[in-house]
Amino acid sequence: METLDVSGARRACEQALERTKGAAARSTMITVTAERARREADDSDGRRRDGALLSPLDGVPIVWKDLFDVEGTVTTCGSASLLERPPAPADGALVRRIASLGMVTVGKTNLSEFAFSGLGINQRFGTPVNPVDAALVPGGSSAGSAVAVTAGIAPLAVGTDTSGSVRVPAAFCGCVGYRASHNRYGENDFRALSPTLDSVGLMARTVDDIRLLDRLLAGTSHRQPARPRVVIPAGEWVDDCTPAIRAAFESAVDSLRGGDVRVTTVRLASMERAQHLIDTYGTIVGADAYAAYGRLLGSAGIEPATARRLARNAGAQEAVEPLRREMRTLRRQFAAELTGSVLLCPTVRHEPPRIADLLGSEATYDAVNASTLRTTMVLSYLGACGVTLPMTGRAPAGMLVSAPAGDDDVVLAAASEFERLTSCPSASAARREAAWPS
Known part of the structure; x- marks a missing residue:
């Protein structure tokens, strides 16, 4: 290997x-x-020497979920059916906007096929290794975006979140995951699962790293808003959690109260109505997924679990019309119920399941997938933005801070404070473990 600038972007690139x-x-x-990453890193080091950095993130490695087009690469959507x-x-x-910040694209990360699962299992490209326990x-x-961050490939990763696809893997792998409000960074230009x-x-080891990239992309000042009231939703969102998840959540809430954060438990009619509609009529994401990929049923390379779920949603467009009709009303009600507050609940109600326990039974696979996404899916339906933070406990778990659509600055500021109060990893520690130019 050639001699590297040990203090700059090329060193961080080679480490990544x-x-x-x-x-x-x-x-x-x-x-x-690799070729692109080295070229971009060398360009960054040149700007650093000239005192002409493009942004505070110039030279920082980043990875992309393989739903985004990166020049010269096939966008596979995690499916063998699209390899050709x-x-x-x-x-x-x-991708162009982030390149204009001087960031270094290392590559594209693995995902559930077509982004249509909350488990992260991929039988064609392999399942990314959970950093806590490879059996989970x-x-x-x-999945690949979360693992890339925790494995130190890149300190920042871009994913997509439809029903929980950033928040769930961040919770299961022990990093921070942020679902932005719809079109916060402009019109979505990745391969859609559900428009x-x-x-x-965005995924990172710390909230502040996410806030920095978000500020550069969204153009907001991130003025510190007044400390919000914290609302825990009464009902299944906490009551149905496993004992280990509930214990970790209660410990985190105690830490917040110890930091003088006001926490109340409130029954939210908008969440209860939204969950009832989903339980009764099915999911919008299922209907949209069939519209996007149903034509590929029967094609070589589609995984059995994906094909099964697509086929099940063949008639879902008409079935979910009641959800579409009430969505705007319920989003307005959700915003009114949370005025001046952020919502707090466990990201997922159970520990990460073992891979081996899922592959032998279709019924188990589908039931666990549904339970994994149950909380994040209803919040997506209600348009919420949110940040999941790692919780300390016996198993990897996340604490989800959510707010109505458009309240991203509020939810990011609250998450940053909650990260400090619950003793999550510091930014300096995270940057020592991940590739970051110095």
Whole structure:
């Protein structure tokens, strides 16, 4: 290997590329863009020497969920059925914007096929290794993005979140995951699963790293809002959690109260009505997924679990019309019920399941997938933005801070404070463990 600038972007780039080859990163990447990464890192080091950095994140490695077009690479959507499509002729809009900040694209990360699962299992490209325990699912669909952050490949990763696809893997893998409000960074330009519910999501080891990238992309000042009241939703969102998850959540809430955060438990009619509609009529994401990919049923390469769930939603467009009719009303009601508050609940109600326990039974696989997404899915339907933070406990788990659509600055500021009060990893510790130019 050539001699590197040990204090700059090229060193961080080489560290990131080397980590893509390690056992901890097995099946994390679908494509590694080494040539591009080295070119972008060298350009960054040149700007650093000239005192002309493009942004505070100039030279920082980043990875992309393989739903985004990166020039010269095939956008697989995690499916063997799309491997023969031509490479993208150009970067997508968000990829271009992040490149304009000087960030270094290391590659594209693995995901649940078509982003249509909360478990992160991928039988074609392999399942990314959960950093806590390789026997456990990493969560999905942005599994590779979460593992890339925790394995130190890149300190920042871009995913997508439809029903929980950033928040769930972040919770299961022990990092921070942020679902932005719909179109916060402009019109979505990744391969859609559900245009109704899709949002961009960011992953990092700390909230402040996410806030920095969000500020650069959204153009907000991130003025510190007044400390919000914290609302815990009464009912199944906490009551149905396993004992271990509930204990970790109660401990985190105690830490917040110890930091003089006002916490109350409130019954939210909007959440209860939304959950009733989903339980009665099915999911919008299921209907939209069939509209997007149902034509591929019977094609070679589609995984059995994906095909089964697509086929089940063949007639769902008409079935979910009651959800579509009430969605705007319920989103307005949710915002009114939370005025001046953020919502707090466990991200997932149970511990990450074992991969081996899911692959032998279709019924178990589908039931666990549904339970994994149950909390985040209803919040997506209500349009919520949210940040999941790691909770300390016997198993990897997340505490989810949510707010109505458009209240991203509020939810990010609250999450940053809650991260401090619950003793999550510091930014300095995270940056020592992940590739970051110095």
